[in-house]
Amino acid sequence: MTLIDLTVTSLQQRSLDTLPVAIIGAGPVGLAAAANLVERGIDFVIYESGDEVGSSIRQWGHTRLFSPWKHVVDPASRRLLEATGWRLPSPDRLPTGTDLVEQYLEPLAQLDPIASRIRTRVTIEAVTRQGMDRTRTARRSQTPFLLRARTDDGVEDVTARAVIDASGTYERPNSLASSGLEPLGLADVADRVSHALPDALGRDRSTFAGRHTTVVGAGHSAANTLLALVELAEQEAGTRVTWLIRNASAVRVTTSDDDELAARANIGRRVDALVAAGRITVVDRFEIVRLARDGDGVRLIGARNGELVDHDTDVVVNATGFHPNLDMLREIRLELDEIVEAPRRLAPLIDPNVHTCGTVEPHGFAELQHPEPGFFLAGMKSYGRAPTFLLATGYEQVRSITAWLAGDVAAASRVALVLPATGVCSTDASGASGSGCC
Structure with missing residues (x-):
């Protein structure tokens, strides 16, 4: 030079x-x-x-x-x-x-x-x-x-x-479909698909009250939404809650009783208890392929154990990360x-x-x-x-x-960072991840 x-x-x-x-x-x-x-x-x-x-x-x-x-x-x-x-x-x-x-x-x-x-x-x-x-x-x-x-x-x-x-x-939410592409038919039912973490007990109450909502995702966003919807179901007759996941079992939002963030550990325990009590219905191993309008609701068409299956709901919450x-x-x-x-x-x-x-x-x-x-x-x-x-x-x-x-x-x-001990944050082996809240 x-x-x-x-x-x-x-x-x-x-x-x-x-x-x-x-x-x-x-x-x-x-x-x-x-x-x-x-x-x-x-x-x-x-x-x-x-x-x-x-x-x-x-x-x-x-x-x-x-x-x-x-x-x-x-x-x-x-x-x-x-x-x-x-x-x-x-x-x-x-x-x-x-x-x-x-x-x-x-x-x-x-x-x-x-x-x-x-x-x-x-x-x-x-x-x-x-x-x-x-x-x-x-x-x-x-x-x-x-x-x-x-x-x-x-x-x-x-x-x-x-x-x-x-x-x-x-x-930039992830796709509802496991392929990473938007599922076929999404544009036809976009008004029935909610972003993650809707305010089900407040601003968005009318969207979910008295309806059947299916929450898709396996992380903390899904868990928080499920908890809110169950509370809404206690207040509004006809409100039903389904949790749709891609694997054979739901990913735990925490796996350790030693989690230093007690609130995070408690989320998973509360959701598990509600599933066990039948207040949240779990649909597992469901890979969404297509969405279709079904009257005022949505039909989710997907693959399960190699076969095409349907799941009907009124509203879908995309909590896939x-x-x-x-x-x-x-x-x-x-x-x-x-x-x-x-x-x-x-x-x-x-x-x-x-x-x-x-x-x-x-x-x-x-x-x-x-x-x-x-x-x-x-x-x-x-x-x-x-x-x-x-x-x-x-x-x-x-x-x-x-x-x-x-x-x-x-x-x-000189980077230094002390983070609270934690269980699983929110992911599964297939990459169907949700999101945490800070």
Whole structure:
């Protein structure tokens, strides 16, 4: 490299450093990234597709988390908040999603150094490098990122020195069909299929009251919904609950009485008791192939023991888990595990066939790096299709990432994380996973 080349590279790097870090998603992990960047003195902009921070959590705000307050608040965020007089709610109490938003995320987002950097109602449709598609290599690391942003006023391109994609997975549910493809006929009955974690006792009560609901999935989302529907059945005559699973037996949402998150352990025991009492009907070994409208209800057509069978219901709840939106990253050089769709070096640490929420090893920027320098997946999206994510894990991820962005490699490399001991988080050997709640 000539002296002229070195000078050009140095000027490009200085120019790059004047740009903000782009954070995609104003959920707990995105806001934690912002708090860490504030402490590091690095500029940033948060792009949130919803009307408010924590927009995905607000959709399941009625659900109580199984992690207490002491495990769901980011340390850097806590320091910023406590400097203003904020105090952590009762550490051992379990917040609902609404509690998490109103008592933590909203106050955090209202802090002056963060509030001025949040852009709501902005959907990032694509991420690339300025003037470069994924095939261009020369001076790539010195070239700004370009994000295509859709707003109420149209589409614009914005630039950034680095990107932390913490946009989550809640908006991308897995398919009801075991093939991973949408089952045939879904469009004809879409109005009878609910997203995971509906508010069956509140906002969505009229959808389920007096009807037969079939919950599909084997994780904590399914379990929480089943519990709510059984409670609704006690209040509303004619309400029936079926649990449809793909295996011969339901995956336990916990398998250990030593689970340090007592609420998580209790979910599985409560569901088991209700199944034993006949208040939840289990349909096992059912592989959905097609959906069809049946009067005002839905007919699920599937394979069971090699034969085609039907299951009739009024409403279906899709609690089969979630997957990341990778379409927006087509021009980014990603290195993803071919099975889990997590960063390749992270995947063995979170493989749901081996690990539970509480056995995931500490990890940071090194495990989250891609061939695209300065680009990181963080939070639930970094786990791809693995359901073993806890908020505390995401907070340590962004602490390490922001230290690396600040040039503090020593701090970025010192990853430490103490997670509560856990039983099975929520998965089965066939990959029919559900989701946990933090």
